[in-house]
Amino acid sequence: MQKIVEVQNVEKIYGKAGEKQFKALSDVNFEVKPGEFVGIMGASGSGKTTLLNILSTLDTPTSGQVKIANQDITKLNNNQMADFRANKIGFIFQDFNLLENLTAYENIALPLALQNRPTKEIKPAVMGISEKLGLTEILNHYPTELSGGQKQRVAAARALVHEPSIVFGDEPTGALDSKSARALMDTLTKINREDKVSILLVTHDPFSASFCDRILFIKDGEIGQELKKENANRSEYYQEILDSLGTFVE
Amino acid sequence: MLNKLALSGIKHRLRDYSVLFSGLMIASAIFYMFMSLATNKSFLSANSPAAATAFIFGFGIVLLAIITIVYVNYANTFLLSMRQKEYGMFMMLGAKSSKISRMIFVETFAIGAISTVIGSAIGIVATGFVGHWLIGALDMQVKHFNSFYLPALIWTFVFFIIIFMFSAIRNSISLRRSKVLTLLKRDSQPVKIKRNGALKTVQAIMGLILLAIGYVSMWYAGNNPVFIYLGIPIALVTIVAGTYLTINSFVTAVIVMLKRNTKYSQKGLNNFTLSQLSFRINDYTKILSMVSMMFALALGAITVGLGFNNQIDNVVNGQNYYDVQLTNPDAAQQKRLKSLSIKEKNTYDYKVSGKKVYYRASEFKKQPFGYSSIDTKTMKSSLHKTTDPTKNGGYEIMNTRLPQLRMLETVLVSDKDYDAINAKESTTVLVKTNSFKNNLSEIKSISKAENKRYPILKNAGGDKYSAYTLINGFFSGLEFMGFFLGIAFLAMLASCLMFKILSGANGDVKRYNMLYKIGTQQKVLRATINKEIAVLFAVPAILGVVHVLLGLQLFTKILYKPYANIEIPFLIFLVLYLGYYFLTRYLYKKIVLK
Numbered sequence: 001m002q003k004i005v006e007v008q009n010v011e012k013i014y015g016k017a018g019e020k021q022f023k024a025l026s027d028v029n030f031e032v033k034p035g036e037f038v039g040i041m042g043a044s045g046s047g048k049t050t051l052l053n054i055l056s057t058l059d060t061p062t063s064g065q066v067k068i069a070n071q072d073i074t075k076l077n078n079n080q081m082a083d084f085r086a087n088k089i090g091f092i093f094q095d096f097n098l099l100e101n102l103t104a105y106e107n108i109a110l111p112l113a114l115q116n117r118p119t120k121e122i123k124p125a126v127m128g129i130s131e132k133l134g135l136t137e138i139l140n141h142y143p144t145e146l147s148g149g150q151k152q153r154v155a156a157a158r159a160l161v162h163e164p165s166i167v168f169g170d171e172p173t174g175a176l177d178s179k180s181a182r183a184l185m186d187t188l189t190k191i192n193r194e195d196k197v198s199i200l201l202v203t204h205d206p207f208s209a210s211f212c213d214r215i216l217f218i219k220d221g222e223i224g225q226e227l228k229k230e231n232a233n234r235s236e237y238y239q240e241i242l243d244s245l246g247t248f249v250e
Numbered sequence: 251m252l253n254k255l256a257l258s259g260i261k262h263r264l265r266d267y268s269v270l271f272s273g274l275m276i277a278s279a280i281f282y283m284f285m286s287l288a289t290n291k292s293f294l295s296a297n298s299p300a301a302a303t304a305f306i307f308g309f310g311i312v313l314l315a316i317i318t319i320v321y322v323n324y325a326n327t328f329l330l331s332m333r334q335k336e337y338g339m340f341m342m343l344g345a346k347s348s349k350i351s352r353m354i355f356v357e358t359f360a361i362g363a364i365s366t367v368i369g370s371a372i373g374i375v376a377t378g379f380v381g382h383w384l385i386g387a388l389d390m391q392v393k394h395f396n397s398f399y400l401p402a403l404i405w406t407f408v409f410f411i412i413i414f415m416f417s418a419i420r421n422s423i424s425l426r427r428s429k430v431l432t433l434l435k436r437d438s439q440p441v442k443i444k445r446n447g448a449l450k451t452v453q454a455i456m457g458l459i460l461l462a463i464g465y466v467s468m469w470y471a472g473n474n475p476v477f478i479y480l481g482i483p484i485a486l487v488t489i490v491a492g493t494y495l496t497i498n499s500f501v502t503a504v505i506v507m508l509k510r511n512t513k514y515s516q517k518g519l520n521n522f523t524l525s526q527l528s529f530r531i532n533d534y535t536k537i538l539s540m541v542s543m544m545f546a547l548a549l550g551a552i553t554v555g556l557g558f559n560n561q562i563d564n565v566v567n568g569q570n571y572y573d574v575q576l577t578n579p580d581a582a583q584q585k586r587l588k589s590l591s592i593k594e595k596n597t598y599d600y601k602v603s604g605k606k607v608y609y610r611a612s613e614f615k616k617q618p619f620g621y622s623s624i625d626t627k628t629m630k631s632s633l634h635k636t637t638d639p640t641k642n643g644g645y646e647i648m649n650t651r652l653p654q655l656r657m658l659e660t661v662l663v664s665d666k667d668y669d670a671i672n673a674k675e676s677t678t679v680l681v682k683t684n685s686f687k688n689n690l691s692e693i694k695s696i697s698k699a700e701n702k703r704y705p706i707l708k709n710a711g712g713d714k715y716s717a718y719t720l721i722n723g724f725f726s727g728l729e730f731m732g733f734f735l736g737i738a739f740l741a742m743l744a745s746c747l748m749f750k751i752l753s754g755a756n757g758d759v760k761r762y763n764m765l766y767k768i769g770t771q772q773k774v775l776r777a778t779i780n781k782e783i784a785v786l787f788a789v790p791a792i793l794g795v796v797h798v799l800l801g802l803q804l805f806t807k808i809l810y811k812p813y814a815n816i817e818i819p820f821l822i823f824l825v826l827y828l829g830y831y832f833l834t835r836y837l838y839k840k841i842v843l844k
Contacts, residue, residue, distance in 0.1 A: 078771075
């Protein structure tokens with residue numbers, strides 16, 4: 001079967017040769033299939049942000065290979081990386097990263113405008129995703145006029161509007177209250193199920209992680225354990241995650 | 251310990267501090283440059299015939315002082331925004347607010363004092379440099395001009411010490427009053443969005459109407475000098491207000507219109523750039539209108555200064571038709587004449603008898619006599635030819651003779667009558683070159699030699715070169731002031747704008763970083779930055795240029811052709827202004843992009 005993300009023997013070392021070096025990732029291997037909802041969990045400093053930065057072409061590995069949608073992203077130059085991010089990847093950040101001088105509509109339309117899509121394509125695309133995420137009422141508001149949950153949904157819409165191969169989430173619920181966090185995770189699950197969008201989340205929050213199909217645990221730069229949801233319901237899975245975390249950390 | 255921490259904080263942000271220091275140094279350097287002229291009374295009285303000059307400079311001092319205060323205020327905000335987080339952290343760690351406020355006081359004052367001292371030194375060097383460059387480039391005669399002038403230095407120090415004292419007090423009070431949390435989180439405080447379309451429309455229309463009133467009153471006052479005392483104040487008030495309203499609303503309206511045009515706005519980062527601009531314009535209205543007024547004043551000063559330079563040619567040409575006049579030239583003078591590029595050379599003989607000077611009428615038939623006149627209404631000089639200089643150009647033919655013969659009557663006689671006069675014959679050689687300016691140095695040496703041969707000429711003058719020296723001395727002072735003021739103002743306003751833009755750069759880092767993350771190419775980011783800063787520079791420049799072009803209407807009666815050679819000051823301005831634009835955009839990118 002085709003793979004969306006393929007990570008092989010990835011290593012990341014900070015610091016130049018001869019100086020004091022720090023190995024943030026060592027021999028990381030995993031893959032994500034189309035339509036999968038994968039979580040990466042780990043404590044602070046475990047290397048999960050480094051991994052996400054490499055996956056999203058913001059950083060390059062010291063060695064190893066990363067393929068996304070069958071393209072080796074470690075062999076791209078800067079412009080190609082930018083285009084790759086613009087076309088193939090959607091981003092949801094912990095602190096939303098909306099542009100506060102653009103309205104919600106304009107924020108969502110930004111990735112399409114960046115690709116210079118014709119105007120007549122932009123509007124239906126923005127309206128479609130906004131409807132799905134329940135944003136139609138607030139499209140003319142500026143981010144400062146929105147609540148945290150609304151902001152994150154706008155960010156999610158921005159990540160999805162250009163139909164990327166995969167959506168990366170960096171602690172997307174990190175800045176939300178529990179109700180908004182739940183609403184967002186429900187929305188992401190729905191989109192994952194209905195539209196077969198592949199999602200990869202990085203989080204240290206077991207609650208958010210319990211929405212994933214599969215969780216990779218990362219510790220000291222290595223992937224140690226994998227936990228699949230299979231037929232468990234969410235609360236059972238949540239319990240399993242807590243148990244794994246308890247044993248994994250020790 | 252805290253002092254050490256504060257110092258290490260400075261080390262970390264050396265780049266930001268270098269922006270701050272250079273900005274403040276420019277401010278004090280320019281202030282000194284201006285004061286070195288404005289406070290130098292002997293310079294002013296020696297170089298300007300008008301008593302109004304002292305008044306104009308007084309006005310200039312007030313204007314420059316206001317701008318400097320605004321400028322230092324921006325610099326101060328920049329400093330505070332840079333430091334507040336750090337000071338907030340110290341307070342969180344338990345530093346007493348009195349200690350912190352003392353630290354910011356010392357820091358502000360020290361930065362002010364250091365940059366004032368260095369800036370004044372730069373000012374002295376720059377004054378000398380600009381002064382000598384102008385004097386050399388424009389063949390000016392400027393008296394009592396000193397690049398180092400102690401009273402100006404003292405004024406600069408006193409002025410800057412006072413404003414930095416106030417800034418330091420203000421900073422320490424504002425830090426003492428703010429809560430620790432506000433200090434730590436000020437960056438993430440939300441921006442308020444104002445949306446009132448109707449008011450903006452009214453403002454836009456009002457702004458354009460006020461500008462129109464201002465322009466018409468300048469045009470009217472220029473053509474009817476009686477109204478000048480009414481026209482200038484009206485123009486000043488309406489144009490300042492009109493500029494403010496126009497920038498505040500009209501420019502915003504254009505941006506909104508562009509945003510509505512989705513074909514344009516939803517292409518690449520256009521929408522982002524437009525939004526950046528519309529948010530900026532709200533914040534920038536004051537500075538942009540100030541800059542556009544300053545731009546107009548600076549450009550106006552240079553243009554009018556240059557207008558006086560054009561006046562020199564006009565007046566000189568109106569005085570004499572011929573560039574060189576010689577009486578009984580010897581071999582050496584004849585040789586010098588050969589070095590000129592001659593357009594016309596006439597030789598007339600004359601004999602003096604009794605109270606009359608006799609010329610051969612036939613000589614004027616053969617080589618008509620050229621003379622020039624000035625129309626006092628249009629200030630325009632014109633050249634003519636005549637075969638009878640007793641009727642037209644009588645004054646000019648008198649002036650071609652040696653001074654002791656000038657008051658005698660000119661008489662044209664036939665060759666027969668002329669030969670019958672028993673007196674010594676003299677010869678006048680009159681030469682018109684193809685260009686007085688291009689032959690200036692040769693003409694100068696011929697005129698000097700002639701003065702040596704006839705020492706009586708020294709005080710009487712009469713030839714074109716002595717008229718030129720007189721008039722050049724008269725107008726050069728004005729021209730020098732115009733150029734000097736123009737350049738000083740321009741440097742000030744452009745650095746003001748630069749500072750304002752750079753002080754907002756820190757807040758933009760996050761936005762550009764986010765755009766980069768969602769896949770914007772670096773070159774696209776650079777292009778939007780260039781576009782955004784270009785608009786911020788262009789808006790006041792365009793308004794300023796319009797102000798100047800219409801403002802010159804004021805001078806239509808005073809200056810001969812106020813619009814002549816206007817491209818020269820505009821070009822000088824463009825080069826300097828573009829320099830600031832490129833510098834700003836370079837520094838901005840250094841702060842904002844990785």
